[in-house]
């Protein structure tokens with residue numbers, strides 16, 4: 570979690586000082602026929618050293634957790650033990666048999682692709698404004714003129730609590746998009762409640778404690794759109810910079826089944842090869858602190874490629890408005906707390 574964390578914070582409402590560069594989003598990609606000769610490319614092309622880190626190429630499959638087994642009386646104990654070990658060793662896992670209806674996922678995928686394929690003017694009707702929440706269509710944090718930019722358009726909406734929804738950012742076309750986002754949001758909320766209970770038990774904490782911590786299920790959804798990046802500079806361009814998520818946990822759906830997520834494990838970058846129907850879950854910084862570091866929030870990034878567009882959807886699940894963020898007493902026991910206590914507000918501010 571000790572990384573450059575430009576990414577997630579405002580998902581839950583911190584204040585962002587924007588520099589008006591949001592207008593760049595979307596307009597930047599199309600005209601980039603040649604990154605090496607276009608002066609705007611400077612904003613995206615990074616020094617080689619930043620990008621060329623080791624990637625383990627050997628096939629490593631991210632652990633798979635089966636939700637049907639987790640909730641099945643006969644298999645639950647074994648699967649919960651696997652979940653605990655996976656959370657300790659990886660912090661990332663693929664969730665299968667997650668119960669989110671396939672028809673809903675397929676509908677949401679189709680709507681998302683259709684939305685991003687629309688002409689720029691139409692998408693700009695939903696552009697981010699300076700309301701400090703990053704909701705809408707645009708780019709991730711642009712904090713200075715010097716900062717290198719991620720090769721990614723984003724579209725972000727707060728989905729829960731439902732009172733936080735700002736419907737002016739919710740596209741009316743495709744006609745099913747709003748409803749599918751709403752339904753998916755509810756499905757993931759149910760899923761999150763279920764997972765929290767097992768995570769709590771695995772940490773020796775009463776599930777009610779987690780129910781209370783995450784009671785209104787704050788949830789934001791970030792749609793990431795990574796267009797193909799032209800050669801020859803593509804190797805020095807990143808889809809999303811290395812970061813960890815400031816959440817309880819995040820749930821990623823690959824919209825068009827293109828791979829590109831990489832996670833940092835034991836000092837190496839590992840390319841994730843996700844199963845077609847899996848959701849990818851990763852524990853965030855809040856969980857790292859609550860668990861006193863038993864579970865870590867690990868760094869990850871998104872790569873781009875030269876030929877194809879990649880689209881992902883990440884749903885962030887945060888705690889309710891905490892006063893203080895600190896390790897749970899059940900987890901610390903008589904041992905040393907590794908993590909101090911900090912105000913939740915301060916914690917969120919640290920992301921700037």
Ligand SMILES: O=C(O)CCC(=O)C(=O)O
Nearest residue numbers: 791793829830871881883
């Ligand atoms: O698109 C991906 O694979 C990663 C996205 C991500 O990490 C994020 O949105 O926080």
Ligand SMILES: [Fe+2]
Nearest residue numbers: 812813814869
């Ligand atoms: Fe992330």
